Amino acid sequence: MDAITVPSLREMKHEGRRIVALTAYDYTFGQLLDRAGIDIVLVGDSLGMVMQGQSSTLPVTLEDVIYHTQCVARGVRRALVAADMPLGSYEEGPEQAFRSAARLMGEGGAQMVKLEGGAFLAPTVRFLVERGIPVWAHIGLMPQHVHQLGGYRVQGRSQVAAASLKTDARTLEDAGASLLLLEVIPAVLASEITENATHMATIGIGAGVSCDGQVLVLHDLLGLSDRFHPRFVKDFMDGSRNILAAVEQYVADVREGRFPGPEHSF
Numbered sequence: 001m002d003a004i005t006v007p008s009l010r011e012m013k014h015e016g017r018r019i020v021a022l023t024a025y026d027y028t029f030g031q032l033l034d035r036a037g038i039d040i041v042l043v044g045d046s047l048g049m050v051m052q053g054q055s056s057t058l059p060v061t062l063e064d065v066i067y068h069t070q071c072v073a074r075g076v077r078r079a080l081v082a083a084d085m086p087l088g089s090y091e092e093g094p095e096q097a098f099r100s101a102a103r104l105m106g107e108g109g110a111q112m113v114k115l116e117g118g119a120f121l122a123p124t125v126r127f128l129v130e131r132g133i134p135v136w137a138h139i140g141l142m143p144q145h146v147h148q149l150g151g152y153r154v155q156g157r158s159q160v161a162a163a164s165l166k167t168d169a170r171t172l173e174d175a176g177a178s179l180l181l182l183e184v185i186p187a188v189l190a191s192e193i194t195e196n197a198t199h200m201a202t203i204g205i206g207a208g209v210s211c212d213g214q215v216l217v218l219h220d221l222l223g224l225s226d227r228f229h230p231r232f233v234k235d236f237m238d239g240s241r242n243i244l245a246a247v248e249q250y251v252a253d254v255r256e257g258r259f260p261g262p263e264h265s266f
């Protein structure tokens, strides 16, 4: 099977083939997700919660993400490996972001970086993309902004907030982002943003079935999380004979448009 690349993700969007992403943090799961047919393995800063037992993503460092990306990248052959830029590693400006992204790619083995923020990040996104670093932008519920947002709650519900997210999406696409993560926003808004994006593929989590692809946190999919279970999570171990079968079921359900259902959306 051909390796997933940035151009092939764009092709998938244009051909209406759904993109399936899942987080992983180590070699064994990197290998297993690749075998199950996952397209993008994300080394998310959710590692703070599921690997380190932190109560948020805020304490995660660049060194932490580099270490876990190295482990995952050793196990992955086909999927594209993306790494989260942790809090404090990119917000000062394009140069700082470039230095951090170069480490995630050069030392960690990532092929794309993900960063949280709207239109204000456009100069940074453009700077990275012009220098050959593919960018996955992340808007909606941004866990690194949890204190400003006042908790983990649905974003984009008012007309003003929805319009602002649409502007963010357009600006980030113009700046060159390849992917856009839409986290916990109304399904109808995610659908509009997806339709308006011509090249940038949208990946949803708690954003309805109309996105170009979906992502989940591995431990949520496996029913291992001891935290609050958000509505958009489904335990794929329920009814599966083993972990590989659960991940394969997730891949099949996303590709066929069976996941997420209305019960997982807002």
Ligand code: KIV
Binding pocket: 023, 042, 043, 044, 045, 046, 047, 084, 183, 205, 215, 216, 217
């Ligand atoms: O860090 C993470 O796992 C994420 C999720 C939203 C997929 O960004």
